[in-house]
Every structure is written in structure tokens, then in C-alpha cells.
Amino acid sequence: MKIFSVKKEIIENKKISAGCYRITFESRKIACMAKPGQFLHIKCSDTYDPLLRRPISIHSVENNVIEILYKVVGRGTGLLSEKSCGDSIDVMGPLGNGFDYQSLVTCHLSPILVGGGIGIAPLYFLARKLVEKYSNVTVLIGADAKHNILCVDKLKKLGCRVKVSTNDGSTGINGTVVNLLKKELSPENVKLKIFACGPIPMLKQINRLVSVYNVSSQVSLEKRMACGIGACMGCIIKVKNGYKRVCKDGPVFDIKEVIWEDL
Amino acid sequence: MKQLSLDVNIAGIKMKNPVMTASGTFGYGLEYSQLIDIENFGAIVTKTVTLEPRIGNPQPRIVETASGMLNSIGLQNPGAKIFIKEKLPKLKEYEVPIIANISGRNETDFVKLAGLLKDIGLSGLELNISCPNVEHSGLFAQNADTTYKLVNKVRKVTGLPLIVKLTPNVTDVTLIAGAAEDGGADAISLINTLIGMSIDIQTKKPKLANVVGGLSGPAVKPVALRMVYEASKKVSIPVIGMGGIVTSDDAIEFLLAGASAVALGTVNFVNPNTCCEIIDGIKIYMRDNKFNKISDITGRVK
Structure with a gap:
């Protein structure tokens, strides 16, 4: 089992x-x-x-x-x-499948973790694994206000470089986590891999952004589920060649694979 | 004291216990095999197989309701070819009878499917003539004539035990049950889901993309039990009872109402170990009530 x-x-x-x-x-x-x-x-x-x-x-x-x-x-x-x-x-x-971070080494990519609101939850586990092998882990955290910015201290403690944004400017930059991500991206620096989790509008913006820079990205999605193990077909999303199950084929998907207009 | 016997024979399908899976809630068994011993079930009824692959309905497909859920999956499945080539061989590695649930848009689809599924190691066929989430086939089991004709046609092309799954969305289920029996069914199973609806009061939109869907879970049990009771009095073929079973008490109620076996559906999503718990509960009940075999319980409601 x-x-x-x-x-x-x-x-x-x-x-x-x-x-x-x-x-x-x-x-x-x-x-x-x-x-x-x-x-x-x-x-x-x-x-x-x-x-x-x-x-x-x-x-x-x-x-x-x-x-x-x-x-x-x-x-x-x-x-x-x-x-x-x-x-x-x-x-x-x-x-579910989990993030694919094994390819970071072979492709010489630096990881950037992008969490919106409670979306930071799975990224902390990822950060813990990443810091075992990499010294250059960046974590971008966004929320509406200061009190909803989670995990900053413990991510810093791991040795991550942490940047914060809030919609009301109560801490970090005044704006969204996508604004933070924009600053990290440049046409010269494509040796990155993004791991993102957060609200759908945030992920959609990241999709538009990374399609410009052609940066490899994985997103973790959420759907209402029944079985959770791939049997009931309740939590499907539209992908390039049909439907996939968020619970079994995901929750982590390559950003290019997802049909964002359908979400 | 006599040895308790839990095995049942439903229309020639020999099962070591009367607890089956309900179609659509257990995939093709393979996902659950990573979590539980699927051989614990008396038989496995697969998710519906159609002639051609079906992509199913748009999202959202599921909504939770009071002690239940609505679904409008729309029979998403990879089609008969992939079922036969990829799913069934893996499922057949397990020591458990496999019953393929099949559906189609018309009689021809059902007949072709029944033909394709001959001699490939299945223990039986269950005709899904009662799925509420597809445009065409939902109507078969709402009419005694179409039920009779369809069952009769499929009967002629297969020697496999034939189970006909009935819908609760009818005025008199006994008429359909009788028609299925007359058409040549070896057993009937009921209930499929009850058609229901849920609305988001903020957006004012139905919560399901398909607007309506099938209600299942503990919420439907009293309705299911009543229908099993009525249908089993009408027909002389075995009845497989299902609808909202979550405990052994629920399962025993269905047996008392006239079921020869029971199936677990929505509860598989919530507690995949329910099968074992129900079998243990039935054993205790049999001991306490001096029943030696399952058929002693069937229809014993006073």
C-alpha cells in the first residue's frame, strides 16, 4: 500500500x-x-x-x-x-503527485517559490527540501494584509531569501506577489524554476508573466474533491489534451499544460 | 454452533460476501488497490464503460449537500477498447468477481458493448440504464417498455449474468423492475442516484455546471430502502440494494427489506475501509440473531 x-x-x-x-x-x-x-x-x-x-x-x-x-x-x-x-x-x-524539483540540478535552475495567502502552506515543505541542496532558494509571499502573511520567520530561519507583498502595504511592498515576481524575472535570467500556489487570479497572472519570459513553472491547484484518489472524476480540470484529475494527476501541474481560461 | 456463511450467489455470480462496490464510486478498482485490499469485496462493479470514450461534463461536477452529495460526472470513461486492453487485465489480477457496468446512447450501443465484453473474464454485466447525467440513456429505466426491449436485446447476445440497474426517478419502480425481469435480467440493482439540484444564492447560479445532478450518500437511504422493499416483492430474481449505506446496520436493513446483496457507493469516498466494517457487523448480527447464511436475512422484514 x-x-x-x-x-x-x-x-x-x-x-x-x-x-x-x-x-x-x-x-x-x-x-x-x-x-x-x-x-x-x-x-x-x-x-x-x-x-x-x-x-x-x-x-x-x-x-x-x-x-x-x-x-x-x-x-x-x-x-x-x-x-x-x-x-x-x-x-x-x-x-497526489507533488512538486518536481529533481530537474533543478540537471538544468541548473534556481528555485523561486511564490505563495499567495494560504498557498504558502505546501511551499514551506518544498522549501525545507530545497534548502538541503540549494543555497539560493527565494520565497515570495503575498497576502491582503500583514496578519495574513505566514511563515516568513521560519522560512528565513531555513536560509531562504524571503520577499513579502501586501495589498494594503501593511508590510513588504504595496502590491501583489506577482509584482514581486516581476522584479525577479528578466530576459537575461531564465535559469529559474517557479513553484506557485495561491488563488486562481494570481496563478493566471503568473501564467501570463512566465509565458513572456519562458520560465519553467509548476503550479499547485485546488478543486472540490470527493474520493481524493482518482476514482470519481469529480475534480477534473481542462488541460491541453483533455481532462486531468487534480487529486491524482495533480495537484501540481506544469503551468503550460493548464487551460487557464477554463478555471 | 453452525458455521456462519457469508457467501452469496447472485444470478450465478459467486461472491464470498454480499458487499459489492457501486458503479462509479470505485473507478476500475486500481486506484483503491493502493489503499485497501480490494479482494475484501464480494464483487467489484466497475465505473460505467461506454462504447467510445466519453469526456464527461464540465466543472463543477460535485457539490456537497446535507449528508450527501450531488454529482454530474457524465460517465467520463476511456471507452471499451481501453477498458478491455488496459484496465481489465490489471483488475483481473485480483481474486474477486468483476462486473462491468455498461451504458450506451441506444439499444445498438448496449448490444455492441455486451458483444465486445464476452469471453474476457468478466463475471457479469450491469446495465446502466439509469444515469441521470447523460442526455440519452437516462430514459431507458423510466419506461417499462424501453426497459423490457433493451434488456431483451442484450439478453440475446450475452450469456453473462445480467444485472439491470434501476433509477429511483420514476413513479412506480415495480413496473420497471418487472419489465427488467421479463426482459431476461438475472438480477436488478437499485437505486441509482436521485436527480437533485443546488443553487449558490450569491451568484444565483446552479452549483453544478450541468444544473442538475445525482444525489447520493446517507441522505438517500430511506428512499432507496423503500424502493428495494417494493421491487423485491415484485420480482423473483435477486435484488442488489444500494443507496446511502455507511454502516452494517444500513446494510442489514437492505437485506431485511429484500436485498440479496448490497453495494457501497459514496461511502467509499469517505471511508474506504467500510467494506470490512460492514462484513464484521453483519457477522455479529447473524450470530446474535441465529442466522446462518445471508439468504436467511433477505426479505425478513416483518
């Missing part, structure tokens, strides 16, 4: 900022298999209402301890946020 369904005790469910929480739990099996960009399918209710699991990216894996960082967006994540230390969490995973 490559995917596990486990019930684990919550070590911590901590409020990080308004509406954002971080759950910590231990699972040796999932920790051994987990790759950056993969997600867990989490049952938020002890009953059958709400019915479906919620797909939440893996934020960090250290030894056997797993963290998820999530934003409360509805009833499911609301119930999840109410769980306390010692409560049980029902988790399936690891699921």
Missing part, C-alpha cells in the same frame, strides 16, 4: 492568524511517503455531515511529525479548527 488511512491523536491545533490554524500529528507511515506538494484527505466531522473529506496540503514533515496549515473557509474546516489536542484526526494520504 502506498496510501494510508489512519486515525491519529492531534498533538496541537494552533491558531496562527485570523482564520488560519496549524494541526500537528504523528504518523510514521505517512511521513515516510510524503513529498512536497502532496496533500492529505481529512475527515472533519465525526458524523456524515458534512460528508466528504477535505483535501489539505502537507505543510511540513519532520521525523514522524506532520503539520497541516489551513484556513477556515466553510463548515468542514470550521469543524476541524474546533478540534483540540488529544482529539482524533482521520487522515488519508499522502495523495
Whole structure:
């Protein structure tokens, strides 16, 4: 078996900022298999209402301890946020393909991680893996306001170069994370690889930007899911040659592959 | 004390227990094989196969509802050729009967498909004449005549056990159940999903791109149970009961109502280990109620 369904005790469910929480739990099996960009399918209710699991990216894996960082967006994540230390969490995973960062070495590319809002969650796990091999990891973080800028300190602690933007200018540059990315790109510097996660409008802007500079880019997408393992065809997106499943063929896609007009 | 026997024989399909998968919720078994032992099921019913590949409906395709979900997948599948060449050989490596669920736009499609799926190691065919998410085939199981004619035509081209899957979206399911039996069905399965709808009150748009979709999950169970009860009194062929089963109590209710076997659908998305839990629960129930075999439970509602 490559995917596990486990019930684990919550070590911590901590409020990080308004509406954002971080759950910590231990699972040796999932920790051994987990790759950056993969997600867990989490049952938020002890009953059958709400019915479906919620797909939440893996934020960090250290030894056997797993963290998820999530934003409360509805009833499911609301119930999840109410769980306390010692409560049980029902988790399936690891699921999905994850980021492809192995090609960085062979192609001599420098990684730039671009996170919008809670989209920073899976990128932290990626950054942790990248700093093991690279000294030049750049992370661009954007949000509406200061209190929603997450993970800056711990990314700096890893040794990443971190740049921040907010829509209201309360910290970092006044603007979006795409403005930050623009500054990193130039026709001379195409030896980059972008890993992005965030709201669809942000990813669409990144798509337009990188198509000008022809920079290799991967994006992590989100869709409402039922099974989470590729069986039900509920979470498909349109790609160049048909449909792909976000849960099984993704959630990470090459930016060029996605039909952005359809999202 | 006598040995408990969970095995059932549905129209010649020998199963080691009465818990099957419901079509469309288990893919072609291969995705789930990475997570659970798919041989735990009494039989696996595949996602619908059509003659040609189908790309399915636009997004959004799923919406969560109170204790249930709406889907409008639209029978996305790779088509019969790829099913036979790529999916089935891998699925056949498992020691479990495989039933192919098939659908088509018209009688000719069904007949051709049934012909193609002969002698390739399948244990049976389930005719999906009740999918609410496609333009043409939804109507077969809403009319006794078309049901009879279709089943009769497919019956003539296949020797495989033939299960006919019925829709709950009818005024009297017993008429359709009877027509399926008269047409030559070896068993009937019910229910497919109930047609439903959900609206986003902010955008004022339907939540599904297809506007309407099929409701499944615990929310539909009482309706499903009533229909299994009615249909099983009408026909003398076995009935496979499904619709919102999540616990062994649910499964036992269906057996008592007249089902000879049950199928798990939406619950596979939520708890893929449900099959084992239900089998364990049925065993305890049998012991407590001195039932030695599954057929002792079937139709025992008072």
C-alpha cells in the first residue's frame, strides 16, 4: 500500500492568524511517503455531515511529525479548527503527485517559490527540501494584509531569501506577489524554476508573466474533491489534451499544460 | 454452533460476501488497490464503460449537500477498447468477481458493448440504464417498455449474468423492475442516484455546471430502502440494494427489506475501509440473531 488511512491523536491545533490554524500529528507511515506538494484527505466531522473529506496540503514533515496549515473557509474546516489536542484526526494520504524539483540540478535552475495567502502552506515543505541542496532558494509571499502573511520567520530561519507583498502595504511592498515576481524575472535570467500556489487570479497572472519570459513553472491547484484518489472524476480540470484529475494527476501541474481560461 | 456463511450467489455470480462496490464510486478498482485490499469485496462493479470514450461534463461536477452529495460526472470513461486492453487485465489480477457496468446512447450501443465484453473474464454485466447525467440513456429505466426491449436485446447476445440497474426517478419502480425481469435480467440493482439540484444564492447560479445532478450518500437511504422493499416483492430474481449505506446496520436493513446483496457507493469516498466494517457487523448480527447464511436475512422484514 502506498496510501494510508489512519486515525491519529492531534498533538496541537494552533491558531496562527485570523482564520488560519496549524494541526500537528504523528504518523510514521505517512511521513515516510510524503513529498512536497502532496496533500492529505481529512475527515472533519465525526458524523456524515458534512460528508466528504477535505483535501489539505502537507505543510511540513519532520521525523514522524506532520503539520497541516489551513484556513477556515466553510463548515468542514470550521469543524476541524474546533478540534483540540488529544482529539482524533482521520487522515488519508499522502495523495497526489507533488512538486518536481529533481530537474533543478540537471538544468541548473534556481528555485523561486511564490505563495499567495494560504498557498504558502505546501511551499514551506518544498522549501525545507530545497534548502538541503540549494543555497539560493527565494520565497515570495503575498497576502491582503500583514496578519495574513505566514511563515516568513521560519522560512528565513531555513536560509531562504524571503520577499513579502501586501495589498494594503501593511508590510513588504504595496502590491501583489506577482509584482514581486516581476522584479525577479528578466530576459537575461531564465535559469529559474517557479513553484506557485495561491488563488486562481494570481496563478493566471503568473501564467501570463512566465509565458513572456519562458520560465519553467509548476503550479499547485485546488478543486472540490470527493474520493481524493482518482476514482470519481469529480475534480477534473481542462488541460491541453483533455481532462486531468487534480487529486491524482495533480495537484501540481506544469503551468503550460493548464487551460487557464477554463478555471 | 453452525458455521456462519457469508457467501452469496447472485444470478450465478459467486461472491464470498454480499458487499459489492457501486458503479462509479470505485473507478476500475486500481486506484483503491493502493489503499485497501480490494479482494475484501464480494464483487467489484466497475465505473460505467461506454462504447467510445466519453469526456464527461464540465466543472463543477460535485457539490456537497446535507449528508450527501450531488454529482454530474457524465460517465467520463476511456471507452471499451481501453477498458478491455488496459484496465481489465490489471483488475483481473485480483481474486474477486468483476462486473462491468455498461451504458450506451441506444439499444445498438448496449448490444455492441455486451458483444465486445464476452469471453474476457468478466463475471457479469450491469446495465446502466439509469444515469441521470447523460442526455440519452437516462430514459431507458423510466419506461417499462424501453426497459423490457433493451434488456431483451442484450439478453440475446450475452450469456453473462445480467444485472439491470434501476433509477429511483420514476413513479412506480415495480413496473420497471418487472419489465427488467421479463426482459431476461438475472438480477436488478437499485437505486441509482436521485436527480437533485443546488443553487449558490450569491451568484444565483446552479452549483453544478450541468444544473442538475445525482444525489447520493446517507441522505438517500430511506428512499432507496423503500424502493428495494417494493421491487423485491415484485420480482423473483435477486435484488442488489444500494443507496446511502455507511454502516452494517444500513446494510442489514437492505437485506431485511429484500436485498440479496448490497453495494457501497459514496461511502467509499469517505471511508474506504467500510467494506470490512460492514462484513464484521453483519457477522455479529447473524450470530446474535441465529442466522446462518445471508439468504436467511433477505426479505425478513416483518
